[in-house]
Amino acid sequence: MISLRDVVVRYPGAARPALDGVNLEVAAGETVALVGPSGSGKTTLLRTINGLVPISAGSVLVDGIAVGELRGRALRGLRTRLAMIAQHHDLVDRLSVHQNVMAGALGRWSTAHALRYLVFPLESELDEARAALERVSIPEKLWAPTRELSGGERQRVAIARALVQQPEAILADEPVASLDPRLGTQIIGLLCRLTRESGIALICSLHQVQFAQDYFDRVVLVERGSLCEVESKQPVT
């Protein structure tokens, strides 16, 4: 489904490329963990797949479509198929939880629909938000102000938003880095279970090698912008 071929990403003024000839194939429904030290290129890799970072050489293909050649509406169309979950700070505190969750639908909504939802959400739309929150076990937070959520709850809301997006793949950038190990285990377990249930591919960067080995189909080691090692694992879950 996702295919990276000899991808090079070079930031202006950087001494060495952030990604240096990366090759990676991810099949539909597959879970892949990217592990490696800080600054190794994990985040750049995820952002490159989503078209947020320009490619200096090589190609990124999503179902055969070259991401680097897409612009404007076409690029937005592709992004609706690839949900992103960040480490933290990626929810909008001033919005309520249901508004943050339904932001996942913005790619398939018209602008007028999106603006209307902020003021007059329909019951059917709230049901969709509630269903997504039920899947991450916090349906009671539907109307809660986002700023009052705990770290774990915030990540659950981010996952619910990704599910509402109805993506074919989720790109998660260190989603448990700011959580304690027990909560981190819960969130990673939940993310892997939900993506497997829905047949969604998951590419997730992690610091914790143990999580990667325990929960993911494959573990890829990223070091100095290169994928040094690729190993397949049988998931424990």
Next chain:
Amino acid sequence: MNALLEGAVRAVPLLVPVAQTFGMACAGMLVALVAGIPLAVAVATRAPGYRFIATALGALRAIPDLTLAILAVVVIGLGPAAGIAALAVFYTAMIGKVFGELLLAAPSAPVDALKATGAGRVSIAAFGLIPLTSRDLLSFGAYAFDCAVRASVIVGAVGAGGLGTELVGAINALDYRRAALLILILVVMVAVVDAFGSLIRRYPRATLALIPIGLLTLWVDRPQFFAFGHALTTFAKMLPPQLNGAELSALPLLLLQTAAIAVFGTALGASIGFFTALIAARTIVPFAVVAVTRRLLDTARAIPEVVWGLILVVSVGIGPIAGILALGFHSAGVLGKLYAESFENVVKEPVASIAATGASTVSTIAYAIVPLAFGPLAIHTLFRLEWNVRAAAVVGMIGAGGIGQALFNAQQLFFYKTMVAYVLITWAIVLAFDILTERLRGRELMT
């Protein structure tokens, strides 16, 4: 080409009022810094009587600059000396209050370390408070100077000389080409001062240029015929403040008009500013669009409310509508710039996350950029409302109605007791709005 030459020839005689206006701003600011900084240090170091100083500065700041200019013209006489006196008092209060708050916000650990050495207040300020907050002090100082240049035009409008007096003369004589030229000169002046402000932030020593220019202006524009006895007699004529029955019964409507000019003017400015800011933020639209929109905002901002008022009174007629539009257009320039900067400064991650869902630009703005910038937007708007209550009194003086017009009429008719009554009422409503908006800002900062 001929028109250009003609314009240049017409501009030459204006060098004197331009120099007067710039000189008034420099001199007023120099006095304000010399007087305001020690007061700010006294407040920040909790010197004896600091509570009284802080309250007095807050109260003094609530008197609009044009009101001060009227009082100064009455006491000192027509000419730049009155303008300098008004600016000096207004900006001393502003520098004293805001610098005091900035110094108080300095990190406490290094200041405590200095206190532990047994250092005195001046040493603590010189070695701790001022260096620790120098960036903010310079930034606000540059902004205050920018405002002082516009204010020197405003005070000129009541006979304090400079561009303001020329502008009022041109508009009253229905010479709109001259008025347009004067406004153009003013826009260029404000742009130059803006550039000087950036220079000060990079090279703080450029502030020293204020000293020779300010001193020279103070000497050249010193009151020629100032008589202390006459000033005292004039003051005595102002007391006690007095309003007759008819004036008292008209007062509620005047207050309502002034409040309406301030509130609707702010609302208009906020609305125009909001939508313009969206196409003035570098993170939302391409640089070429930003460059054009920012220049438009700079122009709207460079023209003071009172000048907008003079133009609008001519085109839409006397009354509060002219006042609302005048405040709205100037506020749009100010708020548009501040809103655009707030949009640019939002945390990037949530915006990237919303954009990554495939959301359109408008949806990303509505779901991420605006909610994330809401706090600063609300604070800027409340600050503007506070400012516009003063400005509403000011534009009232050039025919926009409200208490300002009543005040100006009283001065023109030499009804000094009535004038002082209106000054005190203006001061009271500005102070009330200051307290209200300060509380609202505090609530916004808490959330």
